[in-house]
Each structure stands twice: as structure tokens, then as C-alpha cells.
Amino acid sequence: MADNATQARQSAIYLLDQVLGEGRLLSECLSAGALDRLPPDDRARAQRLALETLRGLERADRLLKPHLQKAPPLTVRNALRLGTVELSHGEAAHGVVHSMVEIVGRSRRHGRLKGLVNAVLRKVSADAPAAWARLRVPRLPRWLRDPLVEAWGGKAIAAIEAAHFAGAPLDLTLKPGAAAPAGEVLPTGSVRLRDAGQVSALPGYAAGDWWVQDVAAALPVRLLNPQPGEKVLDLCAAPGGKTLQLAAAGAHVTALDISEARMARVRENLARTGLSADIVVGDALEHQGLYDAVLLDAPCSATGTIRRHPDLPLAKDGSEFGALIEMQARMIAHAWTLVKPGGRMVFCTCSLLPDEGEVQVDEALEIYPDMEVDRAALDVPGIEPGWITEEGGLRLRPDFWPDQGGMDGFYMACLRKTG
Numbered sequence: 001m002a003d004n005a006t007q008a009r010q011s012a013i014y015l016l017d018q019v020l021g022e023g024r025l026l027s028e029c030l031s032a033g034a035l036d037r038l039p040p041d042d043r044a045r046a047q048r049l050a051l052e053t054l055r056g057l058e059r060a061d062r063l064l065k066p067h068l069q070k071a072p073p074l075t076v077r078n079a080l081r082l083g084t085v086e087l088s089h090g091e092a093a094h095g096v097v098h099s100m101v102e103i104v105g106r107s108r109r110h111g112r113l114k115g116l117v118n119a120v121l122r123k124v125s126a127d128a129p130a131a132w133a134r135l136r137v138p139r140l141p142r143w144l145r146d147p148l149v150e151a152w153g154g155k156a157i158a159a160i161e162a163a164h165f166a167g168a169p170l171d172l173t174l175k176p177g178a179a180a181p182a183g184e185v186l187p188t189g190s191v192r193l194r195d196a197g198q199v200s201a202l203p204g205y206a207a208g209d210w211w212v213q214d215v216a217a218a219l220p221v222r223l224l225n226p227q228p229g230e231k232v233l234d235l236c237a238a239p240g241g242k243t244l245q246l247a248a249a250g251a252h253v254t255a256l257d258i259s260e261a262r263m264a265r266v267r268e269n270l271a272r273t274g275l276s277a278d279i280v281v282g283d284a285l286e287h288q289g290l291y292d293a294v295l296l297d298a299p300c301s302a303t304g305t306i307r308r309h310p311d312l313p314l315a316k317d318g319s320e321f322g323a324l325i326e327m328q329a330r331m332i333a334h335a336w337t338l339v340k341p342g343g344r345m346v347f348c349t350c351s352l353l354p355d356e357g358e359v360q361v362d363e364a365l366e367i368y369p370d371m372e373v374d375r376a377a378l379d380v381p382g383i384e385p386g387w388i389t390e391e392g393g394l395r396l397r398p399d400f401w402p403d404q405g406g407m408d409g410f411y412m413a414c415l416r417k418t419g
């Protein structure tokens with residue numbers, strides 16, 4: 001029976017195989033129960049190891065290259081990558097090498113390669129942390145890097161890649177009047193914790209005083225500025241961070257999402273925080289009604305969340321961008337019919353691609369004569385003038401606030417119905 005550390009490493013290698021071999025996202029693997037057999041500590045460890053390896057994949061491959069004449073099978077390569085990352089982070093060579101040799105040695109198909117794993121990792125361990133530190137910050141794959149360089153310039157993309165490599169702190173949104181665990185209060189009001197550990201063990205979690213939400217993701221509702229008693233529709237609501245903000249402001253909220261499984265998370269979050277919303281499982285494109293305000297957090301490439309999800313650029317290839325962009329335009333068209341005259345809609349996406357943000361709003365303004373951008377909605381504490389875009393939206397990027405630990409990439413704009 002392998003020890004706990006080896007079991008966590010084996011599970012991390014399984015996750016890497018799924019992302020790099022099958023193109024699956026870590027979130028999909030986890031919700032399909034990939035780590036359910038492990039005790040909670042090992043589950044957290046396996047997940048952390050997989051995330052660290054994906055973040056540092058380019059560096060690991062560069063350190064391994066001189067020691068490999070040809071690429072070994074993917075799962076062995078992933079064991080070597082994980083071992084290299086752990087050695088580079090200062091983990092003791094004995095434990096890492098022993099574990100990886102044991103894992104590969106147990107494999108019926110690849111057991112004969114355990115000698116290779118032993119030899120290569122011993123060579124890597126000779127100067128791993130120093131050699132690792134000399135390598136460049138890992139880059140995004142070309143299919144994503146190229147359009148982003150075109151949009152924001154090479155310097156900005158290098159800074160965004162540095163933010164991706166650094167990972168993300170934990171941000172909390174507070175229920176009005178509630179206390180938060182000790183942390184840094186950011187200019188827009190979110191509370192930031194570094195090295196937070198297990199979220200459910202933090203003070204105030206069980207009481208529902210706060211919820212986890214990146215500082216950037218907390219801003220669309222600030223722009224919408226829901227008022228007590230207003231009828232507000234949250235069109236793509238799950239897992240519900242923005243639903244909670246709307247409900248906490250006293251609005252009468254309808255939260256809709258197409259995914260029953262993801263909606264279960266909204267229900268859990270509402271129950272924990274003691275907030276309420278009407279829940280609808282359905283297609284945003286078919287929903288009917290008339291609302292004072294609509295929040296459209298449309299499905300998108302999620303390229304703004306790579307700090308937290310380094311698997312995304314490695315599992316995907318951009319082939320779904322076109323369909324997403326088309327879907328967003330259809331959602332804007334339908335959501336606009338649900339806004340009362342004089343009402344407002346915030347459109348937002350956690351994307352770094354202008355086609356999923358600025359361009360959508362530019363095009364919508366041309367199509368709908370009764371739509372205008374509400375620039376006054378951007379008058380929110382902490383919003384910096386440099387983030388405001390030409391058409392009157394807000395562009396947020398992971399390289400903003402570098403000294404405070406960055407933020408997710410996001411786009412948002414508040415659209416007012418004039419007629």
C-alpha cells in the first residue's frame with residue numbers, strides 16, 4: 001500500500017493525464033469524482049500538485065529536455081514533470097524520486113521505465129531550484145497568445161503571464177454589515193487573504209458572513225447597483241457569487257441557469273448565507289418576463305481566470321471561441337427584451353478577448369437604437385480611470401494591481417434602455 005504522499009502524487013498524475021491527454025478541464029475531472037476516494041488532505045494535496053505542475057509545465061519540460069532522448073509515454077512524462085516541479089520547489093529529492101519510481105514501477109504498461117524515471121529525476125535534482133529560477137516565465141500557447149498580443153501588446157501579455165504564473169490569492173465578498181477573517185481590504189471593498197488554507201475552516205464561513213469571489217468578479221453587480229425591492233434577473237447564475245450580491249442588496253432576485261448540477265451550488269450558497277432568490281433551471285434564451293435590471297454573465301472562454309485555472313490553455317485549443325461569441329450575441333439580444341424601458345443590463349464575461357467584451361458591446365450599440373452605455377455606473381469606489389474603455393465599459397486584466405496580487409481578467413458594461 002502506497003503512503004499518502006505517493007497516493008496524492010499518483011492522483012495528481014492522473015489529473016495531468018486527463019488535462020494534457022484527453023483535453024479535460026480539472027473542474028470536470030473533480031466533479032466527476034476523480035479524487036473522491038482520497039481523504040480530504042490528500043485530495044487538496046493532489047489538486048495543488050496538479051495545479052503547480054500545470055503552471056510550471058513549460059519550465060519542467062525545459063529542465064527535462066536535456067535528459068530525455070525521446071519523449072516517454074504521456075503518463076511517465078507527467079510523473080517526470082510533477083517530480084521536476086516538486087524538486088524545483090525544494091521538496092526533498094529522496095521522497096520525490098522514491099514516490100515517482102514506485103508509481104511508474106507499479107504500472108503494468110510502463111513499469112520497465114522506472115529506471116529511466118530514477119535516473120532522470122536524480123539528474124534534475126542536482127540543481128533543480130536554481131536551474132528552475134533561471135528559466136523564463138511560462139508563456140501561453142500560441143493560439144491564445146497571438147490574439148492577446150494583438151489586443152493588449154507584448155508587454156502587457158508578459159505581465160499577464162507573470163500573473164498567471166504567480167497564481168491567485170483568495171478574495172471574499174462580505175454580506176453587508178458582516179465581519180471578515182483578517183485580511184487586506186481592497187479599494188473596491190473585497191477582502192483578500194493570502195495563504196488562506198481550507199476555506200470552510202475560516203471564521204464566518206459556517207455563519208454565511210461572506211463568500212469566495214474574485215475582486216474582479218465582484219464588480220459587475222457594483223455597476224448594476226441593485227436597489228432594495230427591485231426586480232432583478234441573474235441570467236447565467238451558477239455557482240451564484242453574483243446572485244448572493246444581488247440578494248444581499250435586498251433585490252427581488254430571479255436566478256436562472258441551464259445546469260441543474262451547477263444550480264445545486266447556488267441553492268447551497270443561498271442556504272449557507274441565509275439569502276433568498278427564486279431559482280429557475282432553464283435556457284436563458286427562452287426565459288420570459290420584464291425586469292428593472294438584468295445581469296448577463298454570459299458563458300465565455302474564461303480566459304480571464306487562468307491564474308486559478310492553468311489547465312484551461314493546456315486542455316483547450318480555442319476551437320470553441322466562435323460558437324461562444326455567437327452565443328453571447330444571441331444572449332444579449334434576448335436579454336435586452338427582458339429589460340423594462342428605463343431599466344438597465346450589465347453584460348460581463350470573464351474573458352481577456354475583446355471579441356467577448358468590447359466588440360460585443362460596440363456591435364450591440366449599433367443594432368439596438370434604444371441601448372446606450374451608462375458611464376455613470378462606473379462611479380464606484382476603487383475603479384481606476386485607466387480601466388475604463390472607449391465605449392464606456394470596464395476592462396480588467398490579471399496584471400492590474402500587481403503589488404496587491406492581481407485580479408481576474410473581466411469585461412463589463414452597464415447598458416441603459418432609453419425607450
Ligand SMILES: C[S@@+](CC[C@H](N)C(=O)[O-])C[C@H]1O[C@@H](n2cnc3c(N)ncnc32)[C@H](O)[C@@H]1O
Pocket residue numbers: 235236237238239240241242243256257258259262282283284285297298299300350
Ligand atoms: C460565467 S458562468 C456564470 C457565473 C455566475 N454568474 C457567478 O457569478 O457565479 C456562466 C454560466 O452560464 C450557464 N449557461 C450556459 N449556457 C446557458 C444558457 N443557454 N442558459 C442559461 N445558462 C447558461 C452555465 O451553466 C454557467 O453556469
